[in-house]
Amino acid sequence: MAINFDKSLHTPPSKTQKLLFATQVFLRLLAIAATSAAACVMLTTSQTTVVYGIQVDARYSYSSAFKFLAYANVVASVCSLLSLFLAFLLTKTALHSTHFFYFFLHDLTMTVLLIAGCSAATAIAYVGKYGNTHTGWMPICDNFGKFCNRIITSGFLSYVGFAVYLILTIISAKKSQQLGA
Numbered sequence: 001m002a003i004n005f006d007k008s009l010h011t012p013p014s015k016t017q018k019l020l021f022a023t024q025v026f027l028r029l030l031a032i033a034a035t036s037a038a039a040c041v042m043l044t045t046s047q048t049t050v051v052y053g054i055q056v057d058a059r060y061s062y063s064s065a066f067k068f069l070a071y072a073n074v075v076a077s078v079c080s081l082l083s084l085f086l087a088f089l090l091t092k093t094a095l096h097s098t099h100f101f102y103f104f105l106h107d108l109t110m111t112v113l114l115i116a117g118c119s120a121a122t123a124i125a126y127v128g129k130y131g132n133t134h135t136g137w138m139p140i141c142d143n144f145g146k147f148c149n150r151i152i153t154s155g156f157l158s159y160v161g162f163a164v165y166l167i168l169t170i171i172s173a174k175k176s177q178q179l180g181a
Contacts, residue, residue: 020171020175023171024103024168025087027167027171028080028083028168030164031076031080031110031161031165032084034158034160035074035077035080035114035158037157038073038155038158038160039070039154041154042070042150042154043060043070045060045150045154046058046060047146047147065120065123066121068121069155069158070154071117073117073154076110076114079110083107087103100173100175104169107172111162111168117158118162121155122155125152125155127139128140128144128148129148
């Protein structure tokens with residue numbers, strides 16, 4: 001049995017495995033780019049304006065939802081980098097369903113983290129854009145246009161990161177199932 005295992009470690013990767021690896025690398029690089037950009041945009045979002053003769057600041061850090069989205073993107077970006085490194089390490093060994101199961105767990109965790117941050121920030125951004133007449137909250141985007149546009153940009157990039165991780169989750173789950181059967 002050990003002889004078969006040793007042979008599988010030294011078999012050259014098939015064309016399907018190379019394509020799968022290239023897809024994993026591309027999607028993980030895309031996830032790194034999207035989440036890093038979203039975090040950078042959010043972390044640098046602020047605007048000062050005069051409203052009714054009073055100087056008022058708007059910063060991402062004033063909202064716990066925006067802070068959560070920024071930090072979720074930072075975590076996802078760092079974890080994406082680590083998973084990319086692990087994907088490169090695993091090309092040297094035979095592919096097992098266990099490897100893809102761990103990637104599945106990682107990708108699922110990042111997917112859930114990103115959608116939680118995106119949904120929280122989207123809810124607050126909606127109130128900022130349109131207000132809520134029932135509670136007396138006024139929209140602020142009329143006065144803080146640059147701030148709101150940067151929040152929207154960060155949210156869009158975060159949703160791109162979420163979509164990429166959703167695709168990675170599906171690929172990892174499918175591959176884990178195929179190799180485990």
